[in-house]
Amino acid sequence: MSYRGPKVKKSRRLGVALSLKAQRGIERRPGPPGMHVRSRRPNKMSDYGRQLQEKQRLRFQYNVSEKQLRKYYKEATRQSGATPEVLIQLLESRLDNLVLRAGFARSIHAARQYVRHGHFNVNGKPVDIPSFHIKPGDNISVREKSKKMDCFAYALSTTERVGYIKTEDTKLGFTYNSVPTREEITPIICDVPVVVEYYSR
Secondary structure, X not given: OOOOOOHHHHHHHHOOOOOXXXXXXXXXXXXXXXXXXXXXXXXXXXXXXXXXXXXXXXXXXXXXXXXXXXXXXXXXXXXXXXXXXXXXXXXXXXXXXXXXXXXXXXXXXXXXXXXXXXXEEEOOEEOOOOOOEOOOOOEEEEOHHHOOOHHHHHHHHHOOOOOOEEEEOOOOEEEEOOOOOHHXXXXXXXXXHHHHHHHOO
């Protein structure tokens, strides 16, 4: 189940903005939530605490459940290549995440909602599963009946794009060109090897 709690509070706790509103909240009140938090002496974080924090950062930035993230980790260990890089590539290839990266949503939560409401086709067929795995070369487009919605045009005009996705603004569609390297996935703030350490305990 995706996170539905207060995003500003969670963002301040993790040190990463989970929404545009959360970004403004972090700028106004940096640091974790809580009364008199600035007057407290910061506690030294244990190795386990750091692993847990990085795992939570990764999970909430992709808006996946603990069960889903553990499943992605197990799948990454079975594939060839470095487990941290394969793990984040699997997360990056989710349909809801690529809708966000292509510029059709302003947050991962909005992207998940758009997919769940059936606004997108994958290779011409409707898909409403946010975790649907997209392969390089797949074409994703806004369904014909949804193209008049203002939210997509507005998002396209206000969001940044990534190099491994080719977005066609006028046709309201995009193509997943290639599996990105970790260096290309710049929006994600997380030490992924530490997450792998957490799950490999």
